[in-house]
Amino acid sequence: MSYEAMDAINTIKVMNTVKAVSTERLAGRYSYLEREGLLPLPVQGGVTLVVELRHAQWSAECLRLLLQHSGSSVRLIAVPMTAEFPLQPLSEQFSGEPSLVFLPFAAGNYRVNEALAYAETSFVVLLEDTVMVSPGWLGNLLWPPIDDPVVGVVAPRSSSEWGEGLERLHFAGYSELSAYVAHTLDKRQGEWSYADVLGGACLLMARDVLLRVGGFDSSLVDRRLIIADWCLRARMQGASLALSDPVYVHVLHPLEEGAAENNASNAAASEGEQAYRRKWNLQGSPAAAGPLQIPVDLSGCLPQPSIPLGRHTADTPLVTTVVYFEENWTAADSRERQQTLQEGQSYSNIRWVWVRDSWSQSFPEFPVHERDAVITVHGEKPWLHALENISALYGSEVVVYLSASAAYDSRYIEKLVEILQHSRADIVVSSDFAADEPGQRPETGGITQLLPLERIAHRSGITPGKLMKREGFLRSLALIPDPDLSVGYAGELAGGRDKIQPSAHGGEGHL
Known part of the structure; x- marks a missing residue:
């Protein structure tokens, strides 16, 4: 032959x-x-898209295309990356879009990590507002982790990706882009390859990998280094990287970007490059302006610590959260509710204080963390007295009161703290209760005489007022605020007015 x-x-x-x-x-x-x-979307619970906002001329179109072509189960979190970004007009354009939220710029706080901390879906995508997507982009990007569960990070092809993922193309318009993408999705359907590093404008991450690796290292300054560094840390945690062959996203590039960036941030970029090289033991290699440098063998690099998602607790005000049980909860119900409240709040720097009336001589087991506390009393008067004096017992910047029988949004405490930080109010009340009790909210300049304690937060170091029982409610409490204190309203915060009841026979509580 x-x-x-x-x-x-x-x-x-x-x-x-x-x-x-x-x-x-x-x-x-x-x-x-x-x-x-x-x-048709191969992921349960949807996907969270975190969009970095830098280019006002393209951000609206980017968000519009993401909402149009990503499916109904996605949630978008948009984060301005500079103080100069015009957020208000952009947010007004999407004011009626419930699946899109904006995190305002905060100097000294890399809010990308904070946005990632809010993601509760199985997968998260981080992308820039220069990315233009088309039909089918997200569903096909999700296939590699299903084919191989070890794959925890995936990138599409684009003009900003590295190595084999780099594809520089030009299109006369969006219809031409869509036609090309449809062709490549059909031609390369199901194909992907492993990658050593990724660094482009679009990155999909499995949430379990994100939680292991932690946030992005903003001290590296240059975004390509920030992304590459995170990918290398993901590999050190045992995750594989993949490049999706069928998926192409178009990345727009400002004509003036190169010169402007070189002149404005040369020194910072140089420091970031040096930090990256030190971190990954590349000092002995010649600095190359072209291909992204990565270590040949990660086993020779020092283990990299996880970067906390969200704000570091040292920069976050300490909050004393007082949870009171106004009904006869069993020990099992109490423990279940304790765990639900603690794990359900996004705010990280909390001292939990649990105030319970035992209603009997028993003292059921109630586990707490080291700096938290349980106050168990017998009888209604001691119970009220403990609640009135709670703020004097524990040093913190904010005191928040929660009822064990009320439902709260996951960001409830975080939002109240932000409002107290940016207002002059001494007491903040979530005004969602006004829908059920319209007579309680005052006119502008008035003083509320009766506030539901379950919706109250106040600055520490003050006595907010006097507690009393609310008529018509079983052991439900109200605050009569001190007339010398100013009261502010926080709008819709609670995420629902559903009541949680203890079980009648010691079983599980329910919504």
């Missing part, structure tokens, strides 16, 4: 093998979707 014939036979074998692998892969994908009931 000739060499030419042998080569032809080998080529056919390779083609058949590739076809078999592809068919097997696609069959596995369909079985997964059918089993989990996830068609």
Whole structure:
């Protein structure tokens, strides 16, 4: 047999093998979707998209395309990256969009990590507002982690990606871009490859990997280094990186960007480059302006610590959160409610104080953390007295009162703290209760005479007023504020006025 014939036979074998692998892969994908009931988006619970806002001329179109082509189960969090970004007009354009929220710029706080901390979905995508997406981009980007669960980070092809993912293309308009993407999705369906590093404008992360690796290191300044550094840390945590062949996202580039950035932030970028090289033991390698440098062997690098998501507790005011049980909760119900409240709040720097009336001589087990406390009394008067004097017992900047029987949004405490930080009010009350009790909210300049304690927060170091029982409510409490204190309103914060009741026979509590 000739060499030419042998080569032809080998080529056919390779083609058949590739076809078999592809068919097997696609069959596995369909079985997964059918089993989990996830068609057409291959992920349960949706996806969180965190968008970095830098370019006002493109950000609105970027957000519009993301909302249009990412499916109904996505949530968008947009984060301005500079103080000069015109956030208000942009937010007004999307004021009626419930799945999109904005985090205002905060000097000295890298709010990308904070936005990532809010993500509760299985997958999170971090992308710049220069990214233009088209139909099918997200669903196809999610396939590699399903094909191989070790894959925890995926990037599409784009003009800002590194290595094999780099693809510089030009289109006359969006219709031409969409046509190209549709063609490549059909031509390269199901294909992806492993990567050593990723550094482009769009990055998909599995949330479990994000929680292990932590946030992004903003001290590296240059975004390509920040992304590459995080990817290397993900690899050190055992995650694989992947490049999706079918998915292409178009990245816009300002004509003036190069010169402006070089002149404005040369020194900072140089410091970031040096920090990156020190971090990954690249000092002995010549600095290259082109390809991104990465260590050949990660085992020779020092383990990198996890960077906390959100704000560091040292920069976050300490909050004393007082939880009072106004009904006869069993020990099992109390422990369940304690865990739900503690794990359900996004705010990180909390001292929890649990105030309970035992209603009997028993003292059920109630586990707490080291700096937290449980105050158990017997009888209504001692219970009220303990609540009135709670703020004098524990040093903190803010005191928040929660009822064990009320429902709260996951960012409830965080929002109240932010309002107290940026207002002159001594007491803040979540005004969602006004819908049920319209007579309680005052006119402008008035003083509320009766406030539900379960919706109150106040500055520490003050006595907010006098507590009393609310008529018509079983052991539900109200605050009569001190007339010398100013009262502010926080709008809709609670996320619902549902009541949580203890079980009648010691079983599980329910909403």
